[in-house]
Amino acid sequence: MYFRLMDRNGFTDRATGSLIPTIGGRKAFVPSPLPPPHVTVERFLPELTRATQAVGELKGIGRTVSNPLLLVRPLQRREAVSSSSMEGTYTTLTDLFLFEAGDNQAAIRGDTREVANYVRALEGAIGGLAELPISTRLVRDAHRVLLSGVARHRGAAVEAGELKRDQNWIGGGGRIDTARFIPAPPAETPSALDTLMAFVNRLDRPAPLIDAALAHYQFEAIHPFADGNGRVGRMLITLMLIDNGTLPQPLLYMSPYLERHKDRYIDLMYAVSRDGAWEEWIAFFLEAVAVSAEETIAVVERLQDLQREYRERFQTARRSALMLRIIDLAFERPARSISNIADALGVTYAGAANNVRELVHAGVAEEVEGSYPKLIRFPGVVAALGMP
Template sequence: MTLNGIKKLPVTLDDKQALRIYKRLAEVNKVLGKLDAVLESSIINTSILSLLSYNESVQSTRIEGTQVTFHEIMENSRTGAKNWQQREVFNYKRAIDYGFEQIQQEVPITTRLLKSLHKLLMSDEARGTTSNGGEFRKIQNFIGPDKNIEHASYIPIGAHEIGDYMTNLEFFINGSYHKSLEVKDETQEVISYDSDALLRIAVAHAQFESIHPFLDGNGRLGRILIALIAVQENLLKHPIFFVSEELEKEKIRYYNALNATRGENPDWNPWLNLFLNASEQMALNILKKINKAEEHARKGLEVCQTQTQRNVWLATFSFPVATASQLSVYTGYHSATVKKALDYLVEKQLLDRDNSVRRNIPYYNYDLIRVIQSN
């Protein structure tokens, strides 16, 4: 059966569904609060944020079919992308960083910002650059197994309706009243512009995916939107709300739950429950990664004998695959000084060196890479 279009926000739930969801919501918010506190107190918080962002970029693009690994991205972060799949990952990371900068400057999440982020995602000959980067689609699109609309599982709203639907979503995201968000039946439980931040994030992501305003890149941009709204709403201080890794594990369930929110009789219950479960698992998984990375960092600091060695060691938490010259720029030390510290860390079995290379020798913090990749 083909689903057609979506209803505008807000979302209505029956009382039993709402009760279960609000109970689950309280549990997940508690875990997210713990994640924020642990991250703030970590000695490697700046480094781990960047690496987790790269990992999210990898996982989010994998949902849509790329085969790039985190290790591969770390190896090519010095030299740049070697193919379209890597470019897609680097573009995703650039878009997250740019969006975070804008929110720090108190720029609201608007259509204008989303178009700028989409342009970044589509740049540099990544997949979908022919799809008008930064511009809403002007034709009908659809989601299905092939290029035949008759086989579509979902046909989004028409191109002429995108403006109205995006205005409705924009006010919802930013927690502001708009006439399109008025509730007609006040006897039902409603998730609207003034509801809990985490529920609004869940709804906003699904609604954006269903509007499908761009010809390509909607999935990636919709997942970036999750992280940015979380920062804007002070749910987390940094753009670390990365659920792609969890959603990628249950890809079919993810798509089925999104589909349930569409058409004339939407059911938001499967999606809200899936999103809350994925959010909790994401937070617990990131907590585990931060704790393991912190333990690894402290273990290395105990082995270091000089401040230079300590600084170079911690620098490898920002660049787990790096050369002496790269870390020289980062730390401000002469490259010969950095190389000496790196070789000491290799001797202490904290790092690995590529002995097959004579110039610009890369050094690997494999234990850290393994921590970030773990799930």
């Protein structure tokens, strides 16, 4: 990746903000308020049309599902794994499902716990939209959940839910004098964030997908927290698309695409700050929306096909109706204890265990060796999500 030190000469006269003095004799970048001048919807009509059509098709698929949680919950966990791995927090989708099911081995792995925090933070923020607008309070609440209880080297020294109190920077190996980018100083951060939220909540919003591109860049340029900015900034995309009605259900998540193109993703945001390269960034973002929606449609179709296959396979007169209900539960959370299955369906432990045993014998489910309480996982469902 090409690095240029952030100093007075590193930014052109097209920079999209102001450079102000900060610690170490360096300059910090404070982005100008949105929207940027000279950025018009007409310039992005081809990219916007493709992205809008893909999102519309995804919305349509979501409406065909009787229980949206069968899609929303696994897709949110897929997003959590990808978004977290971009920040150096690694786990597998299988381990995340096992952690949530109560697996003791998964529970002792700090990264898995932190990725589970991402899920809780995202779900909490989406739920918070019923009572709050997208606001500094909402993102601070998400940040508080994201970094609660993490290991010290993963951000426990950071005050979860609090805006940064010290100057942060990006790149440079821990040294501000070699940093690639120095975002807004702490004193400028609350005002910059409030201005961003005013943009997000304004009444005139002709192009919600472009708004999301602008707001995501702006959040990352402000970098309001000491840690966790990338993850909270990607949550902001989902929150905006739900809040403005682009998606009635939280089905679109872009981190798998952004993770594959991480260097370009970061470089393009930096180029906006340094050179005012809005067109390149917005075009990339709309491409990411389109591809992410198209890929999510494929994931949803795989899940629906697999669910249909399982139901047809076990939907016979000799099979218990309970077995079909267990199969449906597997698509919501493909790792569970037998006690959890029994409680979720309101049946006895023995009834759940007998039906699970048949699913294991048929190769649809498998027992997790050494787990206590006894855990069952459904590997086919995880495979359909396209991640290990």
